[in-house]
Amino acid sequence: MIHQTNRRELLLGSGALFAWAYLPRLAQAEGRDPRFLVIVLRGALDGLATVAPVGDPDWQRLRGENALTIDGAAAALPIDSFFALNPAMPNLHRLYKASQATIIHAVATPYRERSHFDGQDVLESGFTHPGSADTGWLNRALAGLPAAGRVNPKQAFAVGPIAPLVTRGPAPVLAWTPPRLPPASNDTMSRLIDLYRHTDPALASALEERSALSAIAVGGAMGDTSKKAEMVTVIPGAAVRAYFAESASAAAKFMSRPDGPRVGALAFDGWDTHANEGATKGRLAVLLAALDGAINALETGMGDSWKDSVIAVITEFGRTARINGTEGTDHGTATVALLVGGALKGGRVFADWPGLKEANLRDGRDLKPTTDLRAVMKGILKDHLRVEDHLLGKDVFPGSQAISPLAGLVG
Amino acid sequence: MGLKMARDTRVQNVVALHRFGLPPKLGSTDSIGDTRSALSAELDKPDAAQIKNNDLLSSGEAARAAFDFRQERKAARLAVRAQDEAEKQQAKEAGSSEDKPSAQRNNAAKPNPGPGLPQQIYLEESKARLETALAADTGFVERLVWFWSNHFCISADKGGVRPLCGAYEREAIRPHVTGKFSDMLLAVESHPAMLLYLDNARSIGPNSFAGLRRDKGLNENLAREILELHTLGVRTGYSQDDVTNFAKVITGWSIVPPRQSPERGGEFTFNPRMHEPGTHRVIGYDYEDRGFEQGRAILLTLARSPATANHIALKLASHFVADDPPRSLVTRLSARFLDTKGDLKEVSKALITAPEAWDANPTKLRRPSDWIISALRVCGIKPPDVRPILQAQNLLGEPLWRVPAPNGFSDNSAAWMDGLAQRLDIANQMSRRVGDSLDPVVIAQNIFGALLSNETKEALGRAESRSQALALLLMSPEFQRR
Numbered sequence: 001m002i003h004q005t006n007r008r009e010l011l012l013g014s015g016a017l018f019a020w021a022y023l024p025r026l027a028q029a030e031g032r033d034p035r036f037l038v039i040v041l042r043g044a045l046d047g048l049a050t051v052a053p054v055g056d057p058d059w060q061r062l063r064g065e066n067a068l069t070i071d072g073a074a075a076a077l078p079i080d081s082f083f084a085l086n087p088a089m090p091n092l093h094r095l096y097k098a099s100q101a102t103i104i105h106a107v108a109t110p111y112r113e114r115s116h117f118d119g120q121d122v123l124e125s126g127f128t129h130p131g132s133a134d135t136g137w138l139n140r141a142l143a144g145l146p147a148a149g150r151v152n153p154k155q156a157f158a159v160g161p162i163a164p165l166v167t168r169g170p171a172p173v174l175a176w177t178p179p180r181l182p183p184a185s186n187d188t189m190s191r192l193i194d195l196y197r198h199t200d201p202a203l204a205s206a207l208e209e210r211s212a213l214s215a216i217a218v219g220g221a222m223g224d225t226s227k228k229a230e231m232v233t234v235i236p237g238a239a240v241r242a243y244f245a246e247s248a249s250a251a252a253k254f255m256s257r258p259d260g261p262r263v264g265a266l267a268f269d270g271w272d273t274h275a276n277e278g279a280t281k282g283r284l285a286v287l288l289a290a291l292d293g294a295i296n297a298l299e300t301g302m303g304d305s306w307k308d309s310v311i312a313v314i315t316e317f318g319r320t321a322r323i324n325g326t327e328g329t330d331h332g333t334a335t336v337a338l339l340v341g342g343a344l345k346g347g348r349v350f351a352d353w354p355g356l357k358e359a360n361l362r363d364g365r366d367l368k369p370t371t372d373l374r375a376v377m378k379g380i381l382k383d384h385l386r387v388e389d390h391l392l393g394k395d396v397f398p399g400s401q402a403i404s405p406l407a408g409l410v411g
Numbered sequence: 412m413g414l415k416m417a418r419d420t421r422v423q424n425v426v427a428l429h430r431f432g433l434p435p436k437l438g439s440t441d442s443i444g445d446t447r448s449a450l451s452a453e454l455d456k457p458d459a460a461q462i463k464n465n466d467l468l469s470s471g472e473a474a475r476a477a478f479d480f481r482q483e484r485k486a487a488r489l490a491v492r493a494q495d496e497a498e499k500q501q502a503k504e505a506g507s508s509e510d511k512p513s514a515q516r517n518n519a520a521k522p523n524p525g526p527g528l529p530q531q532i533y534l535e536e537s538k539a540r541l542e543t544a545l546a547a548d549t550g551f552v553e554r555l556v557w558f559w560s561n562h563f564c565i566s567a568d569k570g571g572v573r574p575l576c577g578a579y580e581r582e583a584i585r586p587h588v589t590g591k592f593s594d595m596l597l598a599v600e601s602h603p604a605m606l607l608y609l610d611n612a613r614s615i616g617p618n619s620f621a622g623l624r625r626d627k628g629l630n631e632n633l634a635r636e637i638l639e640l641h642t643l644g645v646r647t648g649y650s651q652d653d654v655t656n657f658a659k660v661i662t663g664w665s666i667v668p669p670r671q672s673p674e675r676g677g678e679f680t681f682n683p684r685m686h687e688p689g690t691h692r693v694i695g696y697d698y699e700d701r702g703f704e705q706g707r708a709i710l711l712t713l714a715r716s717p718a719t720a721n722h723i724a725l726k727l728a729s730h731f732v733a734d735d736p737p738r739s740l741v742t743r744l745s746a747r748f749l750d751t752k753g754d755l756k757e758v759s760k761a762l763i764t765a766p767e768a769w770d771a772n773p774t775k776l777r778r779p780s781d782w783i784i785s786a787l788r789v790c791g792i793k794p795p796d797v798r799p800i801l802q803a804q805n806l807l808g809e810p811l812w813r814v815p816a817p818n819g820f821s822d823n824s825a826a827w828m829d830g831l832a833q834r835l836d837i838a839n840q841m842s843r844r845v846g847d848s849l850d851p852v853v854i855a856q857n858i859f860g861a862l863l864s865n866e867t868k869e870a871l872g873r874a875e876s877r878s879q880a881l882a883l884l885l886m887s888p889e890f891q892r893r
Contacts, residue, residue: 042847043875116875120847164847184839188879192835192886195870200888206828207835269843272875 024262025146026386034343034384035255035302035309036263038138038166039294042120043271045315047335048367049279050089050288051103051349055082058356066279066323074280079103083349087280088288091296095340096347102339102409104376105351108317108369114331116272119316124166126374126397137396139169141381142263144391167265174261182239185270186283241290244268248294252301255309263385268294271315275326295340307342310384310410314373320365321356332366337376343384343410350376350406372403379406423769425862429893430731430773431763433550433784434858437791437849443860450551450763454756459552460588462581464539470578470603473532474677477574478669480528529574533567536577537811538797544784545793555588555759556580557781558730560812562723563599563641564819565608567812572607576812579604592723592753593714600637600710601679603666609633609817616662616687629687634658636817642713644722653694659687660698661706720748727758730822732768733775740767773892776824779807782834786885789854790845803837835886842881851880859889 027034052068053059054076060067068076068084076084077093083105085093095101111122111130118130126137167173189207196204247266254260270287277284291313302309318335334354339346354360354368362368374397381387381396382405393401427446428434432453435443453459468476526534547553560580567573583602587595599605606612614630615622622628634657639645663686669676681703690699696712698705713719724744728736747761762768777785783803787794794800804810807830809820821827852871855863867887874880884890 043879115872117850117852117877117880120876184835184882187875188839188882189835191870191874191879192883195866195883195887198866199864200892202828203831203888203891206831267847269876269879 024142024385027384030386032343033305033308034262035305035341036380036385037251037255037298037309037311038265039291039311039313040120040124040164040166040265040267041271041291041313041315042267042269043116043273043315044119044317044319044331045271045335046273046277046279046284046319046329047105047107047315048318048321049277049284049329050086050338051079051105051336052076052084052086053082053105053353053356054078054084056353056356062321062356063323066277066327068279080349082353083351086285086288088285089292091292091299092338092340095295095299099347100340100342100344102344102346103349103351104337104339104371104373104406105349106334106354106367106369107337107371107373107376108334109373111317112333114317116316116331121165123314123316123373124164126166128399132398134165135169136164136166137377138166138263138265139171139173141385141387141391141396142171143169144387144395145385164265164267182243185240187270187272190275237286237290240270240286241293244290244294245297248297249301252298256302256305266294273319273328274324274330275328277323277328298340302342309341310343310380311340312377312380313338313340314377318367321361321367322365333362334367334369337373339376339380339409345408345411371406372400374400375403375406376409378403379409381405383407384410421861425860426773426893427763427769428549430768430771430775431549431551432554433544433547433781434789434890436545436788437854439857446549447763449549451760453549453551454589454759456552458586460556460585462539462543462585467536467539467581468532468574468578470575470582471675471678473574473578474571474603474666475669475673477529477532477571478676484527532574533576533812534797534801536580537801540577540580540811541784541794541797541800545788550788551759551763552588554731554781555755556585558727559584559588559595561814561819562726563595563605564814564817565604565812566814569608572604575604575607580812587755589756589759590754592719592748592755592758593711595755596641596710596714597707599641600633600661600706601664603677603679606633606664606666606679609636611661612665614658614662615685616659618688619662619686620684621682622685622687629655629658629662631655631658634661637710637713640818642710642722643716643718644725647718647722649694652692656691657693657709659689660691660693660709662687664703664706714753715749717745717749720745720753723748723758726822727762728768731762731775732771734823734825737767737771740765743767773889774824775893776827776891777893778820778822778827779809779830779834780804780811782891783807783837785890786838786841789858789885790841790849790881792841792845806837807833831886831891834891835882838882838885841885842878845878845881847877849877849881851877851884854881855884855887855889862889864889 024034048063049066049068054068054070060069068074068086070076070078070084074087076087077090078084079093079096083103085096092101096103109119109122110128111119113119115130121130122128124136125133126140127133193204193207196207247268251264251266255262255264268287268291271284273284276282279285295311298309298311299306314337315335318332319329320332322329324330350371352370354370356367358364360368378392378397378400381392382389387396389405392405393403397403424446425443427450428443431446431450544550544553563584565572565576565579567576579602583598583605584595587598603612609632610630611633613627614633615625615627617623617628631654635654638649638654638657643649663682663684665680665682665685667675667678667680683702686700686702688700690697691705692698693709694712698708701708721741724741725736727744728740732740743765744758744761748758751757783800787800801811808827814820851874852868855868855871867884867889870883870887871880874883
């Protein structure tokens with residue numbers, strides 16, 4: 001960790017926040033000044049471990065000891081008689097109670113295979129098939145809006161080709177790089193060690209010592225509890241929290257300025273929890289807590305603009321309904337989308353619940369999708385930013401004319 | 412059988428490209444074909460190793476600019492001190508016991524001077540070197556430049572050397588990478604950067620004009636390292652007397668003091684007033700005193716020696732092929748070196764055509780700087796600022812032109828194993844910043860072709876994001892080893 005500073009200083013390209021330099025005119029004509037931020041969780045968020053269907057009779061059977069419940073040591077936070085929120089997300093829970101958060105469950109993009117890259121491609125491009133376009137739906141939505149004027153022209157220098165796909169396209173993009181990135185995640189480390197073990201044992205053993213320290217970090221201190229070990233154990237989770245919060249604060253700072261960009265996107269990696277998922281204490285709990293911290297940082301940083309804000313948290317697909325053989329979950333289908341922000345008519349769960357009975361699972365393994373994520377995004381784009389219907393079905397989400405925007409999310 | 416042969420040739424071509432060159436740049440569409448011809452063609456290009464950049468200073472210009480810069484800073488410091496003294500005196504005379512305001516003013520007024528001129532020159536040169544490597548075709552010639560630069564290494568941390576590092580490489584190494592070893596040897600050992608680094612600039616013959624007048628004398632550093640590291644190799648039969656006598660012969664190989672000459676300051680000079688007179692015996696031969704020619708004659712003898720040929724052959728083979736290379740390969744290269752009187756283009760061709768160099772499995776770990784540059788090439792990153800790259804090299808233990816000792820950075824893979832975890836962090840940062848704009852699976856197929864293992868391919872395909880896949884690619888055994 002001595003080298004932390006040096007690592008952070010290795011700035012090579014562009015980073016996490018992308019935003020537009022134009023104000024949406026139609027919404028402003030109504031006296032609103034809407035903000036919209038998309039947070040993409042890459043790696044496939046386990047929606048069932050984030051918002052657990054505690055009222056479903058099959059829930060505990062599927063997840064066993066890993067099932068979130070509303071009692072016990074790590075009790076989930078109830079949001080209605082059926083769903084409960086992961087205990088790592090008290091801020092989201094508070095916002096939900098204050099009608100400033102909305103949960104969409106059993107939601108999915110039109111993608112039905114199980115490749116991350118292709119899934120992310122569909123999620124961010126807005127097309128029904130991967131590899132269809134090099135532009136993202138958020139950008140095309142913006143490009144279709146009549147602009148009231150350019151804001152913050154001084155930041156145009158940061159325009160870069162490396163924005164997340166969802167933001168790429170004809171509308172001009174500002175890019176901002178967070179001053180520091182977290183070190184490689186334990187997940188990346190363990191994937192690499194696994195690769196080395198099968199191909200190059202010498203490289204594997206060279207990396208393993210450090211990995212052993214990191215494993216303590218995520219699993220909670222076991223064995224060596226000397227001061228030095230404790231110090232090492234704290235840092236990775238803290239680095240993730242700091243990175244999420246810092247990115248969110250910067251996004252809020254830019255977007256809350258009178259002349260700041262109104263629409264943006266952030267991407268957070270690390271959600272591919274195949275082994276030792278740790279929904280209540282462990283990797284997923286750390287990530288969800290970091291996400292909850294980011295939401296809090298957005299609320300604080302937006303200040304007065306919070307009342308005009310919608311933040312959408314989306315992911316490429318969900319994870320298997322059952323726990324797998326390594327205390328994790330594999331690639332699935334439906335998941336949750338989280339909406340937060342002062343502009344929402346929140347405190348509601350949108351879920352046409354498919355049930356978790358064997359016969360109700362997709363392919364006998366995944367939560368079945370009953371809501372199209374495009375309907376949700378279209379609802380926000382239409383009612384919050386005033387993107388016109390004909391654009392939504394054609395340019396923004398091509399081939400989605402039959403899917404109506406979900407009404408009543410904002411207002 | 413025929414099919415297997417064909418596949419083996421394809422794999423061999425990929426292995427050879429990575430072994431001798433650098434991975435293909437992002438967007439290079441040619442599939443890896445006849446690597447031998449491509450490598451050989453790069454050697455045959457005229458001025459293959461030269462950097463074309465008119466903005467870079469010669470070593471003389473750099474030394475004079477650094478000297479002027481130091482003088483100006485010194486003058487500015489003296490002026491500030493004089494002013495302080497005057498103010499203190501005034502305050503005393505005015506009877507005021509408060510000298511705080513003056514101190515505060517000085518603290519507030521002290522601007523951050525930024526990197527000094529020597530560092531600025533160092534950064535400019537680093538950038539030019541990086542850009543050359545990123546633009547290189549197969550990268551074989553750059554790899555040879557790095558090899559020779561490490562063989563004849565210097566350190567920016569030695570007094571006066573920092574502004575000269577880049578010029579040294581451009582003036583003494585690059586022109587001869589596809590030329591004669593003896594020319595490179597002469598250029599190196601008479602270059603101001605080397606004369607400063609190994610102390611010969613101030614080595615004085617005890618019986619020279621200067622030696623008799625002053626109580627200063629011989630410094631054996633350069634003479635010893637020429638024999639031990641640059642030519643014959645350690646324990647090849649030379650004695651302490653040979654070292655001492657050789658050191659005497661090259662007394663007077665020095666530098667024009669910048670304060671003496673605004674035109675030629677910082678450049679090489681043979682100073683007869685420092686030169687030890689007389690005939691000296693070095694490794695079995697007597698060398699008459701013919702001034703500079705006396706030392707030159709010894710260097711030419713050393714360049715022709717079978718021990719030198721063997722030393723260079725072993726270093727080349729262990730740098731490019733294996734930590735412990737096949738004896739037959741070393742013999743082959745050594746013979747070529749002697750047969751061609753040290754023609755480095757021919758020796759390099761012998762290296763890339765040797766069957767041993769083609770058959771060996773990729774076992775060598777890429778050295779850190781090589782790995783960083785390779786990563787930048789495949790990701791298509793052209794860093795606008797060279798400093799983060801230099802910091803990454805520092806972090807991985809191979810700071811540019813800053814060797815810890817005159818034997819250079821290790822060519823043994825084991826020496827670099829410990830840095831693997833740091834490499835992962837750097838790979839992670841690079842990948843996060845390139846974001847999801849690249850397709851790591853396609854890149855892997857382009858740069859490794861038939862060499863790409865199923866395990867690596869699977870790991871990339873299963874990664875949770877493109878950026879994670881890219882980090883895994885940069886860390887994969889295929890990318891680490893050559």
